[in-house]
Amino acid sequence: MLLGYGAMGFVGNALLSRHIEREGASRAVFMALMSIAIGMLLTP
Numbered sequence: 001m002l003l004g005y006g007a008m009g010f011v012g013n014a015l016l017s018r019h020i021e022r023e024g025a026s027r028a029v030f031m032a033l034m035s036i037a038i039g040m041l042l043t044p
Contacts, residue, residue, distance in 0.1 A: 012032075020028045 016028055016032065023031070
């Protein structure tokens with residue numbers, strides 16, 4: 001399970017670092033926080 005969390009964190013950081021130049025830093029932070037919030041809402 002920890003390996004899965006680590007892999008998803010790595011993939012998320014890699015994707016964000018590739019798209020942050022186009023989106024801008026503030027929008028990238030907003031998208032990251034929204035994905036965390038949605039994940040917490042979906043977790044029972």
